[in-house]
Amino acid sequence: MAQTNQYTKILLSKKIGKEVYSYSGGYGMVYDARTKTRSIVDSLGNITFESNYNISHIFKKRFILTSEESNYRTKSAVIDEKGNQLLPIDDQSFNTPWLSEKRIISSKEGKEAVYDYNGKQIIPYCDRIIFAGEERFFVLKDKKWFLYDLDGQQITNREFNEDNHFEKGRALVINEDNQSEIIGKNGQTLHKFSAQIYSLASYPYLITKNRTTGKYGLVDAEENIIADEIFDDAAPEYFGEKQYVYLRKKGKVTVFNKKDKKLYPNNFKYLTPLFNDMFTVYSEKSKKTGVVNLQGEMIVPQDYDFIQNFSISGKEFVYLKKGREEQFLDKDLKNILEENMQIIAFYPDHLIIKKEESYYTFSVVDHSVSVLKDVISIKEQGADFFNIFNMYSKPVVCKKNNNLYGIIDEKGKEIIPFIYDDIIAFENSENEFVVKKQDKYGVVNFQNEPLKDIVYDKFYWQKEVLKLDKDKKTDILYFTRFKNIGSRL
Template identity: 25%
Template sequence: MAACNKINTDSPKLYIRIMGENSWGYNDEKGNSIIPLGKYKFLNLIDEKGMIYAQKGTKYGYIDIHENIVIPFEYDALGIFSEELAFAKKNNKYGYINRNGEIIIPTQFDNESYFQKTGLALVKKRNLQGFINKKGKEIIPIIYQNAHNTTFDSLVILCKNQKWAFYDSFGKQKTDFIYDEIALTDINLKGIEGDTFWKNGLILVRKNDQTGYLDKNLKEAIPFGKYDSGEKFNQNRIAIISKNHKYGIINEFGKEILKPEYDTLEHPEEDYHESEIFEGKNKNYITLLDKHGNKIYDKIKGYTFDFSRLGNTVKRVYIIRNLKNQCGVVDGEGKVIIPFIYDEIQDFNGTVNTIVKLKKKFGLVNSDNKIVYPIECESITTWKDLDYYIINKNNTVGIIDKNLKSILKFDYQDLSPCFYDKNRFIAKKDNKYGVIDRLGRTIIPFEYSEMSNWVEYGPGSNYHFVIKNNKNGLITKEGKIVIPAIYDSLFYNDDNTIILSKNGKYGVVTIHNKNVIPFEYEKIYSDLAFVPDRNANEFYVLKNGKYFIVDNKNKIIKANLSKKEVEDKFSYLN
């Protein structure tokens, strides 16, 4: 892990923060060690004054890039500087220091806190809260049950007797203690992430189980009870509201830009985060709305997020299934770029072409709705990190690249990219499997009736399980025989535990075909079946109709096991 900061000096230099095992350091731009690893448990980025927040052992301080101590390592906790002060903890109490390490506000508080642009910091004493200025003076007395300030506002809020009120940064009370809840909302201003009461629009407040909204002057902009519920205004200055169990959207002026008409209205999940668009649902259909609340497409059955190359740029598109179960593609403004005529449409994944299905046949169309490969194939397969399509046409399989040029001719019954190398393929020809490369050259001869590509608890990417003449074996990815295909069954448990059977007798070998348990048993089970990254040391074996346990040297550990006990234990393997 590395991060960079430039020091503002007459001769700027680039220093690179580095992380080792439980320690941090700095190198210069040529890789020379400036602050070696092993000395500091943590080092922060160099700040605008050339100071580095640091942890040494269990104590915290500040140094510069030359390891000069700016603030001694004598604190149990330290903050980064905000408004030129940083909190400092000693003897389980917090105070504030300046950049010279001088104590400006003595350690007396019970919490860590930062000074905001208002010049105030929220502090706690004896479970009560209030605000101080940078001289330590109580601007708002430390007598309240709870308090909040924000990154960007001049307002703060305090709680008394379970009710909230607004104060300004001079300590003047602006409202009565009448609110059950006052909402903060996230915002990004000029690249700085923070929170705010009103800079996204109106302030969401709740009172007596009713929802209302205030303007920045703390006047009611939307009366309490007009809506049954409401959400915070987002950075696009709109908010979801509900009335009579229906949901809509209002803007910062309180105008309904989307009337309450949906059973649910929410931001859908996209790539593991909440999208900015809205998804409205009614009993029989879905409506998509953009981040401003404008309809993208109405009355659909389902959709997926995607990106496609449109002209010279890659833009957001949506693959939509309408209420007639037909698929099409629309852009972010709702313009149809592929009409609703297909049974299926797969993701573009940022490219110009995509796979479509029509009347049980597959083909390729581009973002201009031009058919670029005929819709006459039994299947077409690709995925995001492949630069080709695998095409099954007239029951023969070939490969074309993303520019629609031929890679492998239609000479095969089946083709599948090797798990360990996407430019090698398990291929089927004349009912036999082998491995070929992208040029069609044979790497493993076509002599197997079955060949594995990937097994979850298998021997890794260097091997293939194979079947030849109804017998099981194991080969490398270069085709070298590891375990000859002469066995009636093969069960891989771990690299040292491959259970094989031949002519009705079971034994155990390693992945290198070294004998572990001789072939003298009627059945062998391992207690570690499907448990990866562990080695089997005990085996349940059946001989002459009796079960017992042996170790990996074939020495009996326990005899006279119940047949029912063993067969019930391993019933999932039978």
């Protein structure tokens, strides 16, 4: 079955005559307002379990059953899809913030234990248990923390003063000598430091923080000083290639480049990396953006409304927009757009462009074009849509020469038929859009699944909720985050 979870939820609701308010992993959750009961329904519409207790779906065939007792007591159990109690209901809660398909933490009478999802106890009840990532737990016993694996085996006799979290097999701890230390997954010492290490997010380079002044610096894993502790703040690059560390002092940034291991003082407060050691800089005064290099030299004037980098067909480009003027610069900062070309959409393998009132796919490799037949208009995506989470355009809403609207994907393939009087897509990366026919509105998603029938008089968009009015009644549809493929069964 190739339908999305979202559409399956709607089909199941119609089939069983009750609202399925969530669906994933082959099972949905149902609430009956009349009987105040909750149920589990499978993908065929069979109610597999019903209860007066709360039911929450963890994954696949595992659920948590919860009863709110008097005096704020909570009784909980882990059950399967048929309601069989794998971890019997008891005065306990499952307080873990992570959804693991291997282990779950139970809190009971001020103690915590680890179980698997068949009810086997892995780590007995003790003072506290913290999931430390990468198949590790920190366990608190007698005011000391110990390191355990997923099988409940204590990995080392070493005692720790606090719990920690592993990232890529490393954790930053304060050792018994009050020193910053990096340990491996087995608790072994990888590095010790005399300086206070503030963050290992840019490992093997480490941000330090002076205990007296509160100022920041930078060292390598052998504690060779790269930047003295004179900076007001410091942060690694969290996205992209993660090749820079930014150190700021008095409103100006100094960039550490991991590739050549050098510091580059700069006159700007914030830099956003593009590629080839280029950065965008934004002027709060003029509200305009430009491009500088590592040395802080302005290579694109700071007078553009929008600048964004794109990777197309394995090549890097910078898109510049100022009013109606557009440029698409290659690695040599040469504009590959011809005069009067306008970019409509950006995709991993090509662009969609407009030229002389016609629409084309455009290859950035050989600059060839292919006409989009019968398309007379395309609704453009706002520039503010693009960010680290939305790297490329959504499929585009088009109108053909029959004056009806549909949607094509990045390859020019029709994915929503051209049968609508209008299509209203939303700018914040939603998978749903409103369709209009004969002055009535409905909702469809990019998988061409009808989510709401075309029977509504009005619609309203409020953050993550779409409201639709009919006969003085309002129906609600919650948005999902946009995905090209959607969540499949």
